[in-house]
Structure formats: structure tokens, C-alpha cells
Amino acid sequence: MxxxxxxLIRRLLTFVPTLIGATLIVFVIAVKIPGNxxxxxxGGQKASPDVVARLxxxxxxxxxxxxxxxxxxxxxxxxxxxxxxxxxxxxxxISTRFLQVTxxxxxxxxxxxxxxxxxxxxLSAIKRDTWIDNIIRAFALIGISTPIFWLAYLLIFWLQxxxxxxxxxxxxxxxxxxxxxxxxxxxxxxxxxxxxxVKRMWLPAFLLAYAGIGVITRLTRNSFLDAxxxxxxxxxxxxxxxxxxxxxxxxxNALTPIVTVLGLMFGGLLAGAPITETIFNLPGLGRxxxxxxxxxxxxxxxxxxxxxxIIYMTSNLIVDILYAVIDPRVRY
Numbered sequence: 001m002x003x004x005x006x007x008l009i010r011r012l013l014t015f016v017p018t019l020i021g022a023t024l025i026v027f028v029i030a031v032k033i034p035g036n037x038x039x040x041x042x043g044g045q046k047a048s049p050d051v052v053a054r055l056x057x058x059x060x061x062x063x064x065x066x067x068x069x070x071x072x073x074x075x076x077x078x079x080x081x082x083x084x085x086x087x088x089x090x091x092x093x094i095s096t097r098f099l100q101v102t103x104x105x106x107x108x109x110x111x112x113x114x115x116x117x118x119x120x121x122x123l124s125a126i127k128r129d130t131w132i133d134n135i136i137r138a139f140a141l142i143g144i145s146t147p148i149f150w151l152a153y154l155l156i157f158w159l160q161x162x163x164x165x166x167x168x169x170x171x172x173x174x175x176x177x178x179x180x181x182x183x184x185x186x187x188x189x190x191x192x193x194x195x196x197x198v199k200r201m202w203l204p205a206f207l208l209a210y211a212g213i214g215v216i217t218r219l220t221r222n223s224f225l226d227a228x229x230x231x232x233x234x235x236x237x238x239x240x241x242x243x244x245x246x247x248x249x250x251x252x253n254a255l256t257p258i259v260t261v262l263g264l265m266f267g268g269l270l271a272g273a274p275i276t277e278t279i280f281n282l283p284g285l286g287r288x289x290x291x292x293x294x295x296x297x298x299x300x301x302x303x304x305x306x307x308x309x310i311i312y313m314t315s316n317l318i319v320d321i322l323y324a325v326i327d328p329r330v331r332y
Contacts, residue, residue, distance in 0.1 A: 011317050015310075022309040023302050024069060030298035031065050040296045041084040055084060059299070076303050085297045093300075094285060094307060099179040101170065101277070101284035104197070106269035107182075108205035109212070113265065117213040118258070121220025122251065128225065136217060143214025152207050152279045165203045170283060171196040204280040208273050212265045219261055223254035256323060263319030270315070271308040 038055035039047055056062055060071045075081040081090040124136040159165045173193045177184045185193040227233075227250045236246050274286035285304065292300035 015313055018313060019309050023306050026305045027069050027302055037296050072299055072302055076306055081299055081303055083297055083300050085295045090300050090303045097283055097288050098285045100181055101282050103180055104182050105201060105205055108201055109209035109269050110266055112206055112209035113212045113216055117216030118220050121217045122224055124221040125224035140214040140217040143210045148207050149275055149279060166200045171200060204276050208276045220258055223257050224250060227254040259322050260319055263315045267312040267315030270311045
């Protein structure tokens, strides 16, 4: 336990330089792009000079880049960052979009990865070099190789006329408990809203998960086969253990690399999916950050990067802790 505490303290201390590095890189690139951001924020060439001058003063655009960075990060950390384009609180916009859209989408996608990718990988390993194995490996390879935007439009053209998917609007319940619509609906036992939510989100969630399903399927197969080659499997077979019990032990020993990739995937899903959210017109975090790039709103962009960095680091930290839970041999 003492080792775990020291490890957690070391990892938490690395959070600060990592956050500074991630946001600083994005900020420097944005600042060095030619152009007058205040002029763009004010409406372009027809903007009032007084408005442009006010924006320059308000956002310290005439200061050195490191003073601008300090000012931006101070506003971000204080929660008072205001978008110069929309004049709204950035954290309020990000938290709403994250909780209402991106987090449910990520959870839905992650469920697809778990319930499809891992069982297919195990089945492929058990049926090694059979026609079942070949079909599953082909399915996984297609998932890794297929451009999501191309497959998305094909499925939209095929499923939309049949009424299997809803593409317009985004349903929200008329109540708020946690701020996460599907969880609130479960707490209220509002199955009507859950059906509307599933019909709206299942296709974007599946497409967002499809590449991950392919990766996890292949990784689970390889890791499971590697664990199956252990001497303990021969011993258990000689003792007459049931195949199901043997497979459970094999799966536990095969989980370490799978958990690593799953943790990184979940962090990526939570960070937002700009392409998926744009194609399906979902007002989530990824689309919001993408719009900030179009509008040259680099205060919003840096705030989004800040949140994404926290998500990734937290995901990695949780994965490292899970190592010790899954494999008792792991020590910190």
C-alpha cells in the first residue's frame, strides 16, 4: 500500500508539467498563425475599430506570447474563461456538451467494444485456424482499415429510409439529476426516453467503436493464445479442470495488455470524436473544439485541450492501478 501511495504521488506530480506542455504547444502554434484574431472575433473586415481595440485590450493580444499564455491559463483555471466569439462561459459550454453528449456517446461506444471485441477475440483464439477464426479476423481487419466517415454515410443512406436510426435533433429529458441524460432516465425508469436515446445514438456509437472493436478483437486473440501456451494450462488439463474454468484463468492472465489499450481507447472516446459528432450533427465536445478551430477561438481550443489532457492522464492512471488488481505480481 505504501508503494501504491508513492506511485500515486509521483504520477500526480507529473500532471502539472504535462498539462502545461500540452496547452503550451497548442497555444504557441495558434499564436504564431498569421492574422489578427481580434479582427476575426469582431466579425472580419467590416468590424468596428473600437470593438477590435477592446478585444485586443481584453485578451492582452498586444502582450508577449508568454504573458498571453499566463492570462489565458489564469482564466481557464479560475473558470471565468469567456469565449470571444460566442461571449459565453467556456467551461459551462464544455461541461454541458461533455455530460449530455460526449460522455454518453463514449460509454455507449465502450460498451460496444467490450461486448463485441473481447468475446470475438476469445472465440477466435479458441477456434484458432478454423473458418470461424478467419471470419472474425477479417471482420477485425475491416474495422481497423475502413474510414469511419465513408462507412457512416453508407449506413446512413441504407438505414435512414428504413427508420432504424434517428438523425435529427438530440433528445433531452425534462428533468436533471446527474446531468447525464441516459443515467437520469435509468434513475427515473424513463424507458421511453431511453428508447429515443438509443435510436439516436446507437449508429454513431457503433461507428465510433468499430475501429476499437477490430483492435481489441485482434489483441484479445493474440493475448489469449499467448496465455494459453503457459504450463499452468497443461497442468489444469491434466488435472481434469473444466474448459470454462481454464479459459477464465487464461483470460485473467491475458487481460493486462487488453486493459492498457482499453484505458487509452476510453480516454480517446471521452476526449470527443469530432468526425463522428460532425457527421451525425451531435453537439458534443469534439464538435465544439472543431468549431473553435474554424473560428480561431484559441481560448476555447486551449480549454478543450486542457480537459482532454486531464482525461487521458486520468485514464492512464486508472489503468496503472488496475494492473495491480488484475495481476498480483505487479508492484509499484
